[in-house]
Amino acid sequence: MLAIHLTRFGEPEKSLKVVDVPEPPAPVAGQALIQVEYAPLDHHDLLLAQGIYPVRPQLPSVIGNEGAGSVLAVGPDVTHVRPGDTVLLPFGTFSWSEQVLAEAASLTVVDKSISLDQAAMLTINTVTAGLLVEARDLPPGSWVAQNAANSGVGRSVIVFAKERGLRTINIVRRAELVSELEDLGADIVVVDSADAGARVRAVIGSDPVLLGLDGISGTATTLLLDVLTEGALLVVYGYMSGQPFTPDPERLEAKNIATTEFWMYQDEYLPRHPALNAESARLVAEGRLVLPSAAVFKAADFPEALAYLRKNGKVLLDFNPHRS
Structure with a gap:
């Protein structure tokens, strides 16, 4: 065999x-x-x-x-x-x-x-997405922001969030992915750029964004920090950039953003x-x-x-x- x-x-x-x-x-x-x-x-x-x-x-x-x-x-x-x-x-x-x-x-x-x-x-990927969406207890209509939105996890996050009545802000690297992810159910899709945070804010106004999902790390984390609002939770689950998670501590402190690293096989997650x-x-x-x-x-x-x-x-x- x-x-x-x-x-x-x-x-x-x-x-x-x-x-x-x-x-x-x-x-x-x-x-x-x-x-x-x-x-x-x-x-x-x-x-x-x-x-x-x-x-x-x-x-x-x-x-x-x-x-x-x-x-x-x-x-x-x-x-x-x-x-x-x-x-x-x-x-x-x-x-x-x-x-x-x-x-x-x-x-x-x-x-x-x-x-x-x-x-x-x-x-x-799908179970990871489900657990990530559940990382914070959010009421229906809340926003979840993520990078790596075109990955297997990211696509599943869009679907699991929609199942729970949540809306997603999705950062991608290529313009041709925008309509593709919108067809999947993504609410907002923006191409990775320095003004991505401002473009998101122009759409959602003063709505809070209290959960961020980081599958890339490195410099890509900065864009998520621009989108997240006061008291948000940033969950780091991947390092697709090959760079470590090293956000500016002053940016985290300014918005009182908490961070945590995620591994789907932690004992607390296994029952789900x-x-x-x-x-x-x-x-x-x-x-x-x-x-x-x-x-x-x-x-x-x-x-x-x-x-x-x-x-x-x-x-x-x-x-x-x-x-x-």
């Missing part, structure tokens, strides 16, 4: 290996055996491989932070899932293997109307994951949330997939050996 092992923490091109491993044993009570269909290869997987991510498995180990599969068999007394179900792999079940064992109670069954490739991308997984699946099934497509590579072609990721972005690994 094919799997991808992390052999040591360090450079992914040297430390991630396609290997042949024994098939898992039959599931025992409380377990399900799953054929992994697709599993993403994304930048957060590389952070784990480099030893930067908070999760550090004992090596060598299969890794892979999300994925979707088909249930092959279940252990005694398991009724939550059944053979043939399409399920999302939960946190702690590494996905880069043709077959995996998982705790059945942690699996989310998704509607067959959702394609397997879309299902494979439902447990990180199943419900947000289910909500994400429902939104996709209803056609209200469309996840960005990704190039597909057979898992055996992992080196080529990794090279593609480095140049172009997210990849889906196909782990079903029977799919041509």
Whole structure:
């Protein structure tokens, strides 16, 4: 059976290996055996491989932070899932293997109307977006501001915010994205520029903006600070710029803006994951949330997939050996 092992923490091109491993044993009570269909290869997987991510498995180990599969068999007394179900792999079940064992109670069954490739991308970006939108208890009609609005998380933030009656201010880097995100439900979309804050204020007037979501960091944080108002919360969840989070403390103090860093697997967030997984699946099934497509590579072609990721972005690994 094919799997991808992390052999040591360090450079992914040297430390991630396609290997042949024994098939898992039959599931025992409380377990399900799953054929992994697709599993993403994304930048957060590389952070784990480099030893930067908070999760550090004992090596060598299969890794892979999300994925979707088909249930092959279940252990005694398991009724939550059944053979043939399409399920999302939960946190702690590494996905880069043709077959995996998982705790059945942690699996989310998704509607067959959702394609397997879309299902494979439902447990990180969408759940992150749901948690970010809930970072502050805001009344309906409130504004949420974000950069990285065209990312997988950013697009999901727009949809989750709309579901909760919130309005979004979205900062993007390219003008052609404005109408695209407006079609998705974004209320305001502005192109990254020094006067972005003033242009937003010209639209919303004196309305408060009490939640900001920063997926870029570095100099991009400054634009969010221009948009946020007195007493706002700024949540830092990503560093797409490659720069650290170093806002001017005087700007934070002037508006009394609090900051916090976010990781979706903190203990306080874990109880919300199943419900947000289910909500994400429902939104996709209803056609209200469309996840960005990704190039597909057979898992055996992992080196080529990794090279593609480095140049172009997210990849889906196909782990079903029977799919041509």
